[in-house]
Amino acid sequence: MAKRKSTGDTLPLFPVEDGSAPGARAPGEISADSPGPYARANGERLRRWASRGIYLGTSSWKYPGWKGLVYSREYTSQKSFERDCLAEYSTIFPSVCADFALYDFPDPGRMKAIHDQTTGDFLLSLKVTDRITIKRYPNLPRHGAHAGKENPDFLNVELFEDAFLAPLAELRKKIGVIIFEFSAFFPSSGITRGRFVEMLDGFLAKLPKEYAYAVEIRNREFLTEEYLALLRAHDVSHVLNSWTRMPPILEQLRVGGILTAPFSVARALLRPGRTYQEAVETFAPYDSIKEENPELRTGLAELVRHCIADGKRLYAYINNRAEGNSPKTIEAILDILDSYPVEKL
Numbered sequence: 001m002a003k004r005k006s007t008g009d010t011l012p013l014f015p016v017e018d019g020s021a022p023g024a025r026a027p028g029e030i031s032a033d034s035p036g037p038y039a040r041a042n043g044e045r046l047r048r049w050a051s052r053g054i055y056l057g058t059s060s061w062k063y064p065g066w067k068g069l070v071y072s073r074e075y076t077s078q079k080s081f082e083r084d085c086l087a088e089y090s091t092i093f094p095s096v097c098a099d100f101a102l103y104d105f106p107d108p109g110r111m112k113a114i115h116d117q118t119t120g121d122f123l124l125s126l127k128v129t130d131r132i133t134i135k136r137y138p139n140l141p142r143h144g145a146h147a148g149k150e151n152p153d154f155l156n157v158e159l160f161e162d163a164f165l166a167p168l169a170e171l172r173k174k175i176g177v178i179i180f181e182f183s184a185f186f187p188s189s190g191i192t193r194g195r196f197v198e199m200l201d202g203f204l205a206k207l208p209k210e211y212a213y214a215v216e217i218r219n220r221e222f223l224t225e226e227y228l229a230l231l232r233a234h235d236v237s238h239v240l241n242s243w244t245r246m247p248p249i250l251e252q253l254r255v256g257g258i259l260t261a262p263f264s265v266a267r268a269l270l271r272p273g274r275t276y277q278e279a280v281e282t283f284a285p286y287d288s289i290k291e292e293n294p295e296l297r298t299g300l301a302e303l304v305r306h307c308i309a310d311g312k313r314l315y316a317y318i319n320n321r322a323e324g325n326s327p328k329t330i331e332a333i334l335d336i337l338d339s340y341p342v343e344k345l
Helices: 036-051 077-092 108-117 141-146 157-174 193-207 225-233 249-254 274-282 294-310 326-339
Strands: 053-059 095-098 123-127 174-182 212-218 238-244 263-268 313-318
Touching: 036 053, 036 326, 053 326, 077 095, 077 108, 095 238, 095 313, 108 157, 123 141, 157 174, 174 225, 174 238, 174 263, 193 212, 193 225, 225 238, 238 249, 238 294, 249 294, 263 294, 274 326, 294 313, 313 326
Parallel strands: 053 095, 053 313, 095 123, 123 174, 174 212, 212 238, 238 263, 263 313
Antiparallel strands: none
């Protein structure tokens, strides 16, 4: 399957490629014992919340715009940065969502490298490859000969187990949650909310039980009591997402029974009403907050409060396209949590 081409969201800030071994320290590189400003301000707070089952992280991690904020080590080239920066990331954040898995099935070698590169208690969550979750392939170049055609592997359990789950064995104990992201279904797809619930029920019933699963929908009309009851029956989490055509996280949190599993998942992607391309044009290269979203921050802080009260683990992942710089959005959420009355947490 074709891999996603670069969108140009990350900028080439490095002059040359190098051939040094993975994890090798470049001349003048700052050691892991010399944390940067972000780690000094937030590392302990992030670890404290992780010890209570609240895992705050970002969507992906290879952003040169974070250099000098999250990344304080010296990387001699873009290649070395992309190869090695997760090691530094994992000393600060307890978890990350690997968006790359959406575009191609995981590679065992890459999974082993991630395992070996990250700290012992680090957790990697992954979006499921869209060959499993797309009903009809969008007419996009990355889908090649499949573009515009029906997907015969939609909700194919056997393919999911063999091509997606099997390579994850290399991650061993470092898997957080596995997220099935379903793009918006339009009337022409033939997938009504009732049909979606029926098909999803059959699919979830066949999955191996040793993993934590979550479902992200992008049709607000699919967010029904029937859908939530289905997830609850399978101990699968609904993903509270901030996205173009979904209700804000704070509004979703008010829906009865929205926390459907022993754990919860949130993904802060886009301000409702804003498209992906609009966000890219507004926020790239993601080196600072460009537009605060108080409702988003409050919604995520309230979700933390609910999960603490209910004894649920939380995986919350923030995207750069939510406000312009996801590490700083996380910092703002930590500040809100610091100000909550003790009795609320």
